[in-house]
Amino acid sequence: MPTYVRQRLVLTFVRTRGCECGRLRCESAGKPLGLHVCHCRECQKQSASAFGMSLPMPCSGSSLTAGEPRA
Ligand SMILES: [Zn+2]
Structure with missing residues:
Protein backbone atom coordinates (compact mmCIF):
# COMPACT_ATOMS: atom_id res chain seq x y z
CA MET A 1 0.00 0.00 0.00
CA PRO A 2 1.52 3.42 -0.98
CA THR A 3 2.18 5.97 1.70
CA TYR A 4 1.29 9.56 0.97
CA VAL A 5 3.06 12.35 2.72
CA ARG A 6 1.15 15.55 2.90
CA GLN A 7 3.46 18.54 2.78
CA ARG A 8 2.54 22.08 3.51
CA LEU A 9 3.76 24.37 0.78
CA VAL A 10 4.76 27.78 2.07
CA LEU A 11 5.23 30.39 -0.61
CA THR A 12 7.03 33.62 0.02
CA PHE A 13 6.25 36.45 -2.36
CA VAL A 14 8.66 39.29 -2.85
CA ARG A 15 7.03 42.56 -3.82
CA THR A 16 8.90 45.51 -5.23
CA ARG A 17 7.67 49.05 -4.97
CA GLY A 18 8.80 52.63 -4.95
CA CYS A 19 7.92 56.15 -4.03
CA GLU A 20 5.74 58.29 -6.26
CA CYS A 21 8.65 60.05 -8.03
CA GLY A 22 10.42 56.70 -8.59
CA SER A 49 -8.73 55.34 -12.30
CA ALA A 50 -11.76 55.40 -10.00
CA PHE A 51 -9.75 54.32 -6.95
CA GLY A 52 -6.24 53.69 -5.64
CA MET A 53 -5.07 50.51 -3.95
CA SER A 54 -2.40 50.14 -1.28
CA LEU A 55 -0.83 46.98 0.08
CA PRO A 56 0.90 47.76 3.38
CA MET A 57 3.76 45.40 4.18
CA PRO A 58 5.49 44.75 7.51
CA CYS A 59 8.75 46.66 8.08
CA SER A 60 10.55 43.45 8.95
CA GLY A 61 11.54 41.78 5.71
CA SER A 62 11.69 45.09 3.82
CA SER A 63 14.85 46.55 2.37
CA LEU A 64 15.79 49.57 0.29
CA THR A 65 17.16 48.56 -3.12
CA ALA A 66 17.72 51.96 -4.77
CA GLY A 67 17.95 55.59 -3.74
CA GLU A 68 18.60 57.33 -0.48
CA PRO A 69 15.74 58.76 1.58
CA ARG A 70 16.04 62.36 2.76
CA ALA A 71 15.69 63.01 6.47
ZN1 LIG B 1 -7.07 58.37 -1.12
Missing part, protein backbone atom coordinates in the same frame (compact mmCIF):
# COMPACT_ATOMS: atom_id res chain seq x y z
CA ARG A 23 13.71 57.67 -6.89
CA LEU A 24 13.36 55.17 -4.05
CA ARG A 25 12.84 51.48 -4.63
CA CYS A 26 12.42 48.74 -2.06
CA GLU A 27 11.32 45.16 -1.81
CA SER A 28 9.34 43.34 0.83
CA ALA A 29 8.84 39.68 1.53
CA GLY A 30 6.14 38.15 3.61
CA LYS A 31 2.45 38.45 4.15
CA PRO A 32 0.76 41.82 3.53
CA LEU A 33 -0.85 43.54 6.51
CA GLY A 34 -3.99 44.23 4.51
CA LEU A 35 -5.36 45.80 1.37
CA HIS A 36 -6.66 49.35 1.27
CA VAL A 37 -8.83 50.83 -1.44
CA CYS A 38 -9.42 54.59 -1.48
CA HIS A 39 -11.70 56.64 -3.72
CA CYS A 40 -10.42 60.10 -2.76
CA ARG A 41 -9.51 62.61 -5.50
CA GLU A 42 -5.76 62.28 -4.90
CA CYS A 43 -5.83 58.46 -5.22
CA GLN A 44 -7.94 58.78 -8.37
CA LYS A 45 -5.36 61.15 -9.87
CA GLN A 46 -2.37 58.99 -8.89
CA SER A 47 -3.88 55.81 -10.28
CA ALA A 48 -5.72 57.41 -13.21
Whole structure:
Protein backbone atom coordinates (compact mmCIF):
# COMPACT_ATOMS: atom_id res chain seq x y z
CA MET A 1 0.00 0.00 0.00
CA PRO A 2 1.52 3.42 -0.98
CA THR A 3 2.18 5.97 1.70
CA TYR A 4 1.29 9.56 0.97
CA VAL A 5 3.06 12.35 2.72
CA ARG A 6 1.15 15.55 2.90
CA GLN A 7 3.46 18.54 2.78
CA ARG A 8 2.54 22.08 3.51
CA LEU A 9 3.76 24.37 0.78
CA VAL A 10 4.76 27.78 2.07
CA LEU A 11 5.23 30.39 -0.61
CA THR A 12 7.03 33.62 0.02
CA PHE A 13 6.25 36.45 -2.36
CA VAL A 14 8.66 39.29 -2.85
CA ARG A 15 7.03 42.56 -3.82
CA THR A 16 8.90 45.51 -5.23
CA ARG A 17 7.67 49.05 -4.97
CA GLY A 18 8.80 52.63 -4.95
CA CYS A 19 7.92 56.15 -4.03
CA GLU A 20 5.74 58.29 -6.26
CA CYS A 21 8.65 60.05 -8.03
CA GLY A 22 10.42 56.70 -8.59
CA ARG A 23 13.71 57.67 -6.89
CA LEU A 24 13.36 55.17 -4.05
CA ARG A 25 12.84 51.48 -4.63
CA CYS A 26 12.42 48.74 -2.06
CA GLU A 27 11.32 45.16 -1.81
CA SER A 28 9.34 43.34 0.83
CA ALA A 29 8.84 39.68 1.53
CA GLY A 30 6.14 38.15 3.61
CA LYS A 31 2.45 38.45 4.15
CA PRO A 32 0.76 41.82 3.53
CA LEU A 33 -0.85 43.54 6.51
CA GLY A 34 -3.99 44.23 4.51
CA LEU A 35 -5.36 45.80 1.37
CA HIS A 36 -6.66 49.35 1.27
CA VAL A 37 -8.83 50.83 -1.44
CA CYS A 38 -9.42 54.59 -1.48
CA HIS A 39 -11.70 56.64 -3.72
CA CYS A 40 -10.42 60.10 -2.76
CA ARG A 41 -9.51 62.61 -5.50
CA GLU A 42 -5.76 62.28 -4.90
CA CYS A 43 -5.83 58.46 -5.22
CA GLN A 44 -7.94 58.78 -8.37
CA LYS A 45 -5.36 61.15 -9.87
CA GLN A 46 -2.37 58.99 -8.89
CA SER A 47 -3.88 55.81 -10.28
CA ALA A 48 -5.72 57.41 -13.21
CA SER A 49 -8.73 55.34 -12.30
CA ALA A 50 -11.76 55.40 -10.00
CA PHE A 51 -9.75 54.32 -6.95
CA GLY A 52 -6.24 53.69 -5.64
CA MET A 53 -5.07 50.51 -3.95
CA SER A 54 -2.40 50.14 -1.28
CA LEU A 55 -0.83 46.98 0.08
CA PRO A 56 0.90 47.76 3.38
CA MET A 57 3.76 45.40 4.18
CA PRO A 58 5.49 44.75 7.51
CA CYS A 59 8.75 46.66 8.08
CA SER A 60 10.55 43.45 8.95
CA GLY A 61 11.54 41.78 5.71
CA SER A 62 11.69 45.09 3.82
CA SER A 63 14.85 46.55 2.37
CA LEU A 64 15.79 49.57 0.29
CA THR A 65 17.16 48.56 -3.12
CA ALA A 66 17.72 51.96 -4.77
CA GLY A 67 17.95 55.59 -3.74
CA GLU A 68 18.60 57.33 -0.48
CA PRO A 69 15.74 58.76 1.58
CA ARG A 70 16.04 62.36 2.76
CA ALA A 71 15.69 63.01 6.47
ZN1 LIG B 1 -7.07 58.37 -1.12
